[in-house]
Amino acid sequence: MITLTGKSVFGGVEIGKIAFYKRNERQIKRWRVEDTDAEVKRFEEAKATAISQLQALYEKAMRDVGEENAMIFEMHQMMLEDLDYLDSIIHIITGQEVNAEYAVSTTADNFAMMFSSMDDAYMQGRAADVKDISERVLNILSGAGQSGIDTDVPVIVAADDLVPSETVQLDKKLVLGFATMYGSSNSHTAILARTMNIPAIIGLGEALKPEYDGAFAVIDGFDGKIYIDPDDETLEAMKKKQADDRAKKALLQELKGKENVTLSGQKINLYANIGNSSDVGLVLQNDAGGIGLFRSEFLYLENDTFPTEDQQFAVYKLVAENMAGKRVIIRTLDIGADKQVDYFNLDKEENPALGYRAIRICLTQPEIFKTQLRALLRASAFGQIAIMFPMIISVGEVKQIKAILEEVKAELREAGVPFKEDIEIGIMIETPAAVMMSRELAKEVDFFSVGTNDLTQYTLAIDRQNPKLDVFYDAHHPAVLAMIKMAADNAHAEGKWIGICGELGADLELTETFLEMGIDELSVSPSMILPLRKKVREAK
Amino acid sequence: MKEFNYVIKDELGIHARPAGLLVKEAGKFQSAIKIKKGDKEADAKRIFGVMGLAVKCADEITVSVDGADEAEAIAALEAFFNANL
Secondary structure, three states: OEEEEOEEEEOOEEEEEEEEOEOOOOOOOOOEOOOHHHHHHHHHHHHHHHHHHHHHHHHHHHHHHOHHHHHHHHHHHHHHOOHHHHHHHHHHHHHHOEOHHHHHHHHHHHHHHHHHOOOOHHHHHOHHHHHHHHHHHHHHHHOOOOOEOOOOOOEEEEEOOOOHHHHHHOOHHHEEEEEEOOOOOOOHHHHHHHHHOOOEEEOOHHHOOHHHOOOEEEEEOOOOEEEEOOOHHHHHHHHHHHHHHHHHHHHHHHHOOOOOEOOOOOEOEEEEEEOOHHHHHHHHHOOOOOEEEEEOHHHHHOOOOOOOHHHHHHHHHHHHHHOOOOEEEEEOOOOEOOEOOHHHOOOOOOOHHHOOOOHHHHHHOHHHHHHHHHHHHHHHHHOEEEEEEOOOOOHHHHHHHHHHHHHHHHHHHHHOOOOOOOOEEEEEEOOHHHHHOHHHHHHHOOEEEEOHHHHHHHHHOOOOOOHHHHHHOOOOOHHHHHHHHHHHHHHHHOOOEEEEOOHHHHOOOOHHHHHHHOOOEEEEOHHHHHHHHHHHHHOO | OEEEEEEOOOOOOOOHHHHHHHHHHHOOOOOEEEEEEOOEEEEOOOHHHHHHOOOOOOOEEEEEEEOOOHHHHHHHHHHHHHHHO
8 A cells, every 4th residue: 555645625535547648749840831821810710719618618617616716717718819929929029930830839929938037926827728728739730638546436637737727627526536746725626526516635635646547546635635546445545535425415414504402492503613714625525604713823834934924915815705604713823832933032931831822922022913903903994804812811911912913003094904893702701710800801802712622621630631531531620611601691691792612612412511501602623513503403 | 099097096007817818818910919018018818017007096088999990999908898897
């Protein structure tokens, strides 16, 4: 058995043969033509055919994957009719008295180079579009046969990378999943895989060898792994994972679009916890009502230096837009304790859980904090963003935060940058101090969210990392539940709402307890949304 | 000839999609339509040229229209920029 690891773009488990995407490899030769008018005509005809093919692809994509994904083929038609592009090709044919293939190929290289030399990642990506349209014309000119996968049973499609026209042309019934050597999570392959709901892994690198063509394999889109010639044990485990996933999908069919309401009519919001902008697909797929906890740490953990305001803004905006008006609660940075980042230059601490972390860093290094707040406020113009602050222990801290937030708002107002004036703010309830002060804290904020992991560890004085303490640990300790109830009562007394975003939120044994407390929202990992909805709908 | 200046508000600048829409819009008119950013100029009816300007958010551009239907064209383009960019 050989195991390959890449970056997961979309979850799911499929078992089948690997088929490499075949392209018509051809070498572009240059030869002299006598009758350049005829050669131009030959090109014009190929171009017209290419455009009608693209129109057909556009229509197919509209039906299969929607307008957003189909748009690319309309763009490609426009590019093929671009006068600069056409002038260049015709000029080469007539000026150099050469064949159309050579003229198209040379022009494609020049235009692709123009895009790849631009200092903008998005524009650099457009070089692939130029190559894609030119390849199409070249295929028609050379009368090459169809590229694609040669199979009549469903396969795992492997390739170095796939361009949009290639992915959309594939017969969906024959595709179990995608595995590519390169590509990014923003590539068309990734986007289409998400839309098509099939596992996809990118960035497998050179390890994905052409010799695996035809090999029996398992693609595990959840873990980003491909098992070639899996052993019996792996195969069994994967079959089970696949069955679980299918059961979940069946549940999804049954529960999607249904309300989170108990038999007696009590409603509760079920939101999702995410740790990266790429998780939004899962959130929507599992029908979450919003995002209850977006951990912004990944922006800091994935970087070698402080993420810029624009970098953060782009991510927050993307998530807010994708959630299309549903609430997105973004927690400000929670670095420190078990999450260390080199460039923060944090001192080693005897007791990091009780140390310099989260809001404590933000309040003592306000420039880091303000950059994040500015990015969050700017993004708030694009969706329903709420800001949540971690590790609060006092009313004073909240007042200080609000003062800083007001400063940032004033700066943005001054600069004429749009943002949502009445953006919701909330705090994590994860320290016993916050619970004890919750009546006063509730006066200052719009909502609470209970972080049960830290609240449990601080309440019980038990370090979860220490296995020796397991005998003393009780996840349902009445002290913790009493803490949550106290915070809930105080939030409600001030007319504010309260959610739970820690592990306990997903604990189906406690769902009824939380409903009795009147908890307004549970935020859990995306895969727990539907099981939880089922539980709520069965509760009295 | 008529012209107007415009500061791009779209976060992504004139990226592929609006560039395509712009070329479509410009193509509706007979007049010559140019977009200028700094010392670079592109024909608004040519998508690669427009994308090649790499116009970003907050960039100021000048749109100039010259031809028989310039009055309609300039009105339509101003409306287009305000609505899309």
